[in-house]
Amino acid sequence: MTSALRIVCFGSSRVVPTDPTWKLADAVGYEIGRRGLTVVSGGYGGAMGAVSEGGRRGGGQVYGVTTPIFTERQGNAHLHQEYQEPDYPSRLAALLRQGHGFVALPGALGTVSEWVTAWCLATIDQLGGPLWLFEDPWKPLAESMLRLPESNPEHASQIIWVSDAEDLGRKMDAWLEARPARRAEEA
Numbered sequence: 260m261t262s263a264l265r266i267v268c269f270g271s272s273r274v275v276p277t278d279p280t281w282k283l284a285d286a287v288g289y290e291i292g293r294r295g296l297t298v299v300s301g302g303y304g305g306a307m308g309a310v311s312e313g314g315r316r317g318g319g320q321v322y323g324v325t326t327p328i329f330t331e332r333q334g335n336a337h338l339h340q341e342y343q344e345p346d347y348p349s350r351l352a353a354l355l356r357q358g359h360g361f362v363a364l365p366g367a368l369g370t371v372s373e374w375v376t377a378w379c380l381a382t383i384d385q386l387g388g389p390l391w392l393f394e395d396p397w398k399p400l401a402e403s404m405l406r407l408p409e410s411n412p413e414h415a416s417q418i419i420w421v422s423d424a425e426d427l428g429r430k431m432d433a434w435l436e437a438r439p440a441r442r443a444e445e446a
Contacts, residue, residue, distance in 0.1 A: 292317025
């Protein structure tokens with residue numbers, strides 16, 4: 260993948276265009292793309308297709324990481340580039356390795372597995388950038404996990420909570436402004 264900053268978006272393949280999550284994913288992709296960032300997702304339809312469409316419309320590059328285990332699925336039409344991994348663990352590893360930032364859109368079990376793995380990596384300083392989670396639906400789940408006796412309450416600081424696509428955009432701007440490499444490039 261290219262050296263441009265890549266924002267990995269986790270989301271459900273089951274979201275349809277009439278679902279509010281579709282509109283949210285499209286707006287998230289647009290916010291990422293209009294900042295000149297690359298949108299990376301699992302590359303299929305649903306929220307992944309919507310974030311890809313928004314990213315392309317916003318002027319960003321759009322990449323998908325797919326796997327042949329999903330025989331009934333194909334990469335969405337908005338991808339500039341599709342990368343294929345042999346299985347689900349390799350696909351998730353590729354997504355986690357490629358990101359400079361990570362966004363968890365509303366989703367289901369697959370999305371949970373992705374952002375929880377990213378969160379775990381962040382807690383051991385092995386994630387390539389910030390983790391932005393949508394308060395709805397993820398905050399109650401994260402708070403429940405933090406109440407487990409084995410949990411470290413300091414791990415809450417690894418999550419940047421967002422309420423909508425505009426809020427995500429503002430928080431991305433703050434992150435971009437604070438990046439040391441970005442400041443050195445602009446000087």
